[in-house]
Amino acid sequence: MNELEQNLEKYAALAVSIGVNVQSGQTLVVNAPLDAAVLVRKIAKKAYEAGAKHVYVEWNDEDLTYIKYKHAPDEAFLEYPMWRAKGMEQLAEEGAAFLTIYSPNPDLLKDIDPKRIANFTKTASQALSNYRSALMADKNCWSLISVPTPAWAKKIFPDLTEEQAISKLWDVIFDVTRVSLADPIQAWQEHNDRLAKMVEYLNSKQYKQLIYEAPGTNLTVDLVDNHVWHGGAAVSENGVRFNPNIPTEEVFTMPHKDGVNGIVRNTKPLNYGGNLIDGFTLTFKDGKVVDFTAEKGYETLKHLLDTDEGARHLGEVALVPHQSPISASNLIFYNTLFDENAACHLALGKAYPTNIKDGAAMSKEELAQHGVNDSLIHEDFMIGSAELNIDGVTKDGKREPIFRNGNWAFELE
Known part of the structure; x- marks a missing residue:
């Protein structure tokens, strides 16, 4: 063989x-x-x-x-x-x-x-x-x-x-994907455990807001009350552990659908519907995209944003260090599964109900009351780079560094 x-x-x-x-x-x-x-x-x-x-x-x-x-x-x-x-x-x-x-x-x-x-x-x-x-x-x-x-x-x-x-x-x-290692399954179990520690830390913080600053980006994102961070392995309704993405390097949670303000610029091309969208900015006010530009794929982006009301609101915020193995390859993959795990990203459209406490058991109406976005789409786009800084704002208004120069601003044991 x-x-x-x-x-x-x-x-x-x-x-x-x-x-x-x-x-x-x-x-x-x-x-x-x-x-x-x-x-x-x-x-x-x-x-x-x-x-x-x-x-x-x-x-x-x-x-x-x-x-x-x-x-x-x-x-x-x-x-x-x-x-x-x-x-x-x-x-x-x-x-x-x-x-x-x-x-x-x-x-x-x-x-x-x-x-x-x-x-x-x-x-x-x-x-x-x-x-x-x-x-x-x-x-x-x-x-x-x-x-x-x-x-x-x-x-x-x-x-x-x-x-x-x-x-x-x-x-x-x-x-x-760690397949080249001697024991990929063991390597993935260890990787999932590392991501679980980051998830536990962020869940203990329960930040009120995230503030993003980078060239072309100045964005404030409110997080829903009782938001839940996830990353790596997930657990099904029947209690079975699985990995939704291979590879994955992200931890992610839920923004409030009406609590996003400012401007954000993409850092990698977005492959959407067999077309590339690139060099684009989105301007948010009270959670909604109110203006946008694109150097490539403007019409495709316009149709994406016009899918339904929820398509102009965010459903996910995800943190990925710039030094991730996928980013370290120095490749643009033109494939969201890989590119989103090389850079911090946001997602337009439907939120994962598991990113809010007891969300999987809530009705659509209950989710909406908690600020959870709904849409026919869920489309990730990459905003991370070596120049991205992210702060978390605590419930008492204190501002703490989460990312500096594209990477985690702290280390966990």
Whole structure:
């Protein structure tokens, strides 16, 4: 067995045991591009060895996606196959685990009318809202991982041949996911424990506000009362520990939907709907984006913000040190799963109900009363850099350093 084969075996084991933590008798649903077939077969075998009853695979193909966007009539993007949405809901209700292999081509739809993309994104989000809400409330175990695809690898490494780019990207993925270590599962357990210590510290602080300062950014974010920080491993409704993202370097919590004021500038491109948005600023007043600019992808950003009322409010604040392993690679991944774990980020749209005490048990109305944002979207964008400073404001008005020059301003034992 060569080195790539060994690493693929370890990656599959990591996804099954640490990512979704498949339980005996459980169904695993895998959403994957055709390029991931070799890994998916290994994941299926590992899942059955762990006791899975079924492994269902939902394949996707970006060439077919492009063909539809290019040639289908406009009304096609206002419909979603409800049999599929209902099927995902049923699987969630029956306790399935969900693994998504996320490897989008950043330029796939660059010549497609942004309105067509926005229409289908909204239509799909509406159809899948119950399923997505279940996952965001951690009712089920779910996880995201990535594999190199030709278009994505060439975007990161344009000077290499396609074969070289894919090989290079595999090496990077194995490094930042700790797969290249002798025992990735043990390494992840230790990593989750480190993030848990940071979570415990921040939860003990219960800051009233976070203040962000960097070139182009001067932002004040109110946090909801009884907010809860999370990071690393999560726990499902049935008490099963899982990792929603592999890799992950973040700890995150909930802003008050009406308590964000100031301006923020992105520091990495945002890959949204097969288009890149970059060089953008968002200006907030009383929680809402009231003005925005973009050097690239302005129309795409506009459609994103116009998805619904909640799309112009924040649903997440996340802290990631600039010295994270992913940032240390000095690569722009054009893939939010990686880029958001290289830099502090914010998310427009729906908040995770688990980021407020007892939030998973609250109704939509109760969540709204506590300042929790709701939306059809949840879109992370990166704002971190080596120049970012963040302060926390305590309930008695004291201002304490959290980040200095992009990294933690304190150390925990």
